[in-house]
Structure formats: C-alpha cells, structure tokens
Amino acid sequence: MNGIHDMGGMHGFGRVEVEKGEPVFHARWEARVFGMSLLAGLRLGANIDERRHGLERLDPVTYLRDGYYGRWLVRLEQSLLERGVLRPGELAGRLAGHKAAATPLPKLPAPARPAEHPFLRTVDRSPVFRVGDRVQTRNHQPAGHTRLAGYTRTRRGVVARVYPACVFPDTNAHGQGEEPQPVYAVRFEGRELWGESAEPRSSVYFDCFESYLEPDAHA
C-alpha cells in the first residue's frame, strides 16, 4: 500500500534530531509494549509481514503522532481484539475504573511449529537475474502489503547482489502463502531516483523481491 509509512524521499519532516543519552526505552510503558508485543507475536502466531502491515494500516495521523512504540501499542491492542484475547471495551472499562474481572481467554490455536528458518526457503529453480543485470521495477502498487517502496517504483537499476529465496511479504502478509523467491540488492543511481535534485555520487541499494523486477526494456 502507498501509505504514510512509505516515506522514503518525502520532504517536510525537518532535521534529524539526535537526543542526548539515547535510552533504549524512554519510559517504562515503551519497554512493556515492546516485551508484550514480542510475546503476543509468539502466542498468536502472526507472521512478521502481517505485523508490519498492521502498522501500515494505522491512520496516518496516529502513525506520525504516536511514535514507534505508540504505533506498536495500537497494533498490539488491535491484534488482541482481532483474536478475541481482549473484548471490545474491556480495556476502556478498566481505565474507567470498572472492577469487572478479566474475561477468559478464547481457545487459541496451538502455536505453529516454527519453520526451519524464519524466512529463507529452498526453491528448485535458479534466480532469473544475475549480478550486473539491468533491471527495472514494475509499477507494482497493491492496496495490500508490499516491500516495494514508492520511490523505487518503475525505476531502472543494476543487480548488485543476489540473495537466497525468501518468503514473499506481499502474499505472506495476507495469508496467501509464502511464494518464496530470490531477493536482489539493486543499485539505483541517485539521478534515476531523484532527477536533477539528486546529490552527486550517490546511490541507493534497495532489496527487491524477484516479482518486483523485470528486465530493463531500454537497456
């Protein structure tokens, strides 16, 4: 999806502010949200692509306003609601001081047996592209999850590295299977991405799933 999370190349977010001290967590609640999210992920069995897509679907003001762990909190509540672990209104009731006991847990599916590797898969075909191949990214802009960023769409580049086959986020986020496929680090020249506004001698290496690519028609 072309969401607010897809912010590579956007203007308007000001300077990069480096804070003093840089604590791992800025408040206890951030740490608890982090820990609870990891546990809930294991217990509920949501895959990482589903979880990333959960963040992308936050409304844009929430996404920008709430910060990293604030977004995790919204997503955590949402996934607990979706699986029935939390009942609608249950948390609000607690916050309003109601003394009702916590509702019992629904029957949760047994955690799936973890795959041998979280995302690497063996496929019985060779990668379509090789290092040095000129490629272009497709005009791929689904309403659902994708890891092809807007700023790299329909751009021309050169394959710099070939990685093993990985689970494909675009399908895996939507329960449509793993569709494992090779991933390529593709080098895009700054000029190709940003036109005349590009800085000299700059490039971006972007990891592209094979489905995102086609041969460069004009190379």
Next chain:
Amino acid sequence: MNGIHDMGGMHGFGRVEVEKGEPVFHARWEARVFGMSLLAGLRLGANIDERRHGLERLDPVTYLRDGYYGRWLVRLEQSLLERGVLRPGELAGRLAGHKAAATPLPKLPAPARPAEHPFLRTVDRSPVFRVGDRVQTRNHQPAGHTRLAGYTRTRRGVVARVYPACVFPDTNAHGQGEEPQPVYAVRFEGRELWGESAEPRSSVYFDCFESYLEPDAHA
C-alpha cells in the same frame, strides 16, 4: 516538494465521508480565518503560489490533523509573523490574558499594482506541444514548490488540451519570477499511473506546465 499535501494515489485515508447539511463554515472561527486570510493576502501581497507553499510546509501532523481552515490559520499566523504584523509571542500573550496594547504595525509596502490578469500572460512564442502529442513528465522533484504531483512524475501521456501561458508556480512561489509558459491538460491512462491495480477505462487529466514535460522518448 514531496510533501504530505501530495497525496494523490495514497492509501490509508479511509472512506470519503459526506456530512449531513454541509454548512459552508462549521464554526464561526472557520469563517473568520477565511475572511482574514483573503484580506491579509491582499494587504501583504503574497501571491497564490507562495500561499500554497506556506500550507505545504506545515509539519505533516499539523497538516493532517488541523483540517482545511485549521491549516489556513497556521499559515495566516505565520505570514503575519514573517511580515512583522504580529510580534513573536504577541498572540500567546493575549491568550494568556495579558492586557498589553497591540504593537503598532510595521511599515508595509504599498500593494503592488495588480497585473492585468492574475495568472494568464502573453508570451511571444508558440507552445512546444500540440494536442495529440505523446509526452512524458520529467523526474522533477524540487525541494520547493511545484505543481507536478508525485503520482504523475515520469509518466507517459497524451496532450489533450493546450491552455494559454500562465505564471509558473515553481518560480513564482519563491520570488524567482513568473516564467510564464503554456499549460497542457495531459491524459494519463490509469494503467500508466497505477499499474495492474488501475480500474478499467479510467484516466487522469493532469494540468502540466510546459517545463514539466518532454517528448515521449519511447513513443
């Protein structure tokens, strides 16, 4: 600039909500901001491109959160501060209940004599493109103001209408002259803009200043 205002084609903003009644203004403050903004524009002589750019430069959360007239209010305050009509802290002081008299107005330049037309200009050359010409938009993404939307950048289309020469927003917003040039309504097929996710039999007509265009290299 690739700002939050450049939202054509974005996902994640939900359904189009049509309200009941649809008042012109939803509160007295909206009406006052509208009226004051029009008057301030006349009095301060800011051109429409500068004023639009003032909205684009709002930080993205403010832009999304404050709504149309909320954005106008931030811009109005900002332009009054920039011209010295408001002093820093003066409005906050009033709101905090301070009784200080309003500071006197700075010397404001006399309003410029209005041009014969707000944006049409006579130029002594013919348009480069004609109806039916295949064109493509440049990879034009300046940090400053532009009216080439991100979703139409580097896309191929056909000139549908040729309009007279108009003031060029990209320069006019920055005090860099009017650079008048023809404007073209260019037809872009949905498929060209949105790839496979496009709806059938849909197209977008986008008004392109001549500088945004070049002949379609692959037509």
Next chain:
Amino acid sequence: MSGADRESSDPRDLALRVEALEALLREKGFLDSAQVDAIVRHYEEDVGPLNGAKVVARAWTDTAYRRRLLADGTAAIAELGFGGPQGEYMVVLENTPTVHNVVVCTLCSCYPWPVLGLPPAWYKSPAYRSRIVREPRAVLREMGLELPAEVEVRVWDSSSEVRYLVLPERPAGTEKLSEDELRRLVTRDAMIGVGKVRVGSEASGG
C-alpha cells in the same frame, strides 16, 4: 514553518485563538472586522452552486450557449454574470452517455468558487484527494453513483489555475421543463462529477 507551537486543535481553543487574533489585527488597524463580515457573507449567501446550476440549465436549453460554453467557459459563464477569484479561467467538461468526468485537486483543494461556492468538507478530505484519481469507480460507488463498466471515467486533477466545471447530462423526461425548472434539478455533486442529475430529486446542498 511548523504548527508545533499551537498544541491544541480543540475547537474551543481555536475559537478563542481566532477571536484574539482578529482583535489584535483590528486594534493594529490591519483590518476592519466589517470587511471580514462582508467576505464571509458573500461566500455564505451570494455565491454557491445555484450559479453553476444556472449555467447548466442555460446550456441544456440553448444550443448556441452550450457551444460557447464548451468553447470558452470563462466567457460564457461571464455572460451570466459569474466570475472572479478561483474562476478566472474556466473549462467546462461535458458528460455524455459514454464519458463521465469528475474533478479533484489532489495537491490542495482548488475549486471553481464563482460557480460552486466554497468546497464541501469531503472535497477537501485526504480520502477524496488521495483516492479519486486511483480508484474513481470505487469512490463514486461509495458516494452513490454506480458507473456502468462501458462508461469511460476521466478524472481531472486541478493542478494549474484552470478550474473545471462538469456539464452533467440532461436527464430523460425533462423535455417539457423550463430553464428555471431545470435549474432546480441541477446539484452541486453533478457539477463536480460525483453525481448525476435525476428527475424528482430537487437540488439540495449535495
């Protein structure tokens, strides 16, 4: 530029802030509240979709006017007395049984004020601005207009100072109506292109 110094977008705070701002500007002699009143009254009372409806009804009943309107929107609209800010270069788009036009401004919220008044909230919303260019049929369907698959949909993004007005199709069964009666059928939504003119549904706000 940042809005960070104003932390609240609470309507009550905004009302107080705007009141204080106007008082300051008045005391400074920068503006006269009566001038603000006059502008507000003009856009609340004098300008609105009724102007556009007059243009449309005339075009439906006067072939020569229709021709002039499609050839030079600004001049033909001026014949009826309408023009001014945000309407200085008008282009009229004709809907037909095979082509449906709809208007947006994705980059801000440009809109032909002299013929339609100030834009409704949904026209200015991120949802409309972001979606109508990408999925016009889906958005129109949500807004109550189902376009047949064979109809071509053209979205006009008002990215220059050109302002667009849609000339809707005259509905069947209105052959006997007067220009005045026709005018009352024409809705604002039909002139933006998110609706059609229908017999029996008198124009209200939408």
Next chain:
Amino acid sequence: MSGADRESSDPRDLALRVEALEALLREKGFLDSAQVDAIVRHYEEDVGPLNGAKVVARAWTDTAYRRRLLADGTAAIAELGFGGPQGEYMVVLENTPTVHNVVVCTLCSCYPWPVLGLPPAWYKSPAYRSRIVREPRAVLREMGLELPAEVEVRVWDSSSEVRYLVLPERPAGTEKLSEDELRRLVTRDAMIGVGKVRVGSEASGG
C-alpha cells in the same frame, strides 16, 4: 485499523493504559509479567552495539575473519556468538576511502538487533527515514560527518529481511592497539554509517 479510539498520546495516559493492558493480559493468563521483564532486560542489558564492536574489532585484526565476515556475515557473526531475531541473514558492508555505506529502513525501522541492539530514536524518525535516501550527504553533514565530494555514498534501504552492518574504516594511528582497545573505539553510529570511527573518542551511546 485506526487509532481514533485512543484520543490521547499524553505520556501519562499511555503509561496508565499500558499498565492496565498488562494487568488484564496477566489476569487472563495470556502472559506472565516475568517473561516481559526478561525480554526487556535482554534488550536493555545483554544486546547492544558492543556486540557489533566486537565483530568490527575482530575484522580489523584478523584478515581471515574479515574475509569470512564479508563473504558470509551471518556465519562470521555467529562465530562470536551473536544471532537471532532481526539478524538471521546478515550482510556486512565495507567502508573504504572511496566508498561510504549507510543503512536505513524507509518502510519501517528494520535494524540488526543482535549486533546493534534496538534502534535509537533518530533512526526510527520520519526525518531520517525520508531524507537519508534522497540527500545522504546533507543528512550526514547535519549529523557531523562531512563526506569529501570524491567519496561515493551508498545508502542501503533494508526492505527485505536482510540486515546490514557497516564495517567502518580502521582509523590511522591504531596500529599498536589491541583488539580489545580497538573494540572500545567502535561506535554504533559508525556501524550504521552515520559516523566514522575516530581515535580519542571512546564509544558512548552514539
């Protein structure tokens, strides 16, 4: 999904909300607060840029290890005992006098946890995510690193599950230092690529 039902992002409200949420989940038997404690402690105390610094110092002092590290980052990093979530496929990028690498994740905030710990706030900020790909030299300059014009800058956007670690240049004048002394020079920023390793500036948080 929407965050609209939670109107406040006030830190005090968030603290109360998260406390209530954890209590509910504990009462339901969904989680054990001790497990949460353990995860938090692990990422606050056990995992951090010191791990990455060990990898870098080893690569600076052991040519065969450096070769293995650049050929198969995951395996070479595992030799030192590091691995796990967000570090399951590691690629190490070598900075040289002519090529400077810097890492980002524009789409979320992917980061190699096992070698660098959890990311700092600026790495997760819209400013860094949006700008480093478009204007890396300007961002690095703001962060205190002026790259000579003749140095090529490569930005690696972590859009897949591959995680990148920058192997910074070993600074001149460190020939006599031990691996342990070198390790203490290596900063997290240098391993992201927004800084260089310098003699005399011991690694702190940044």
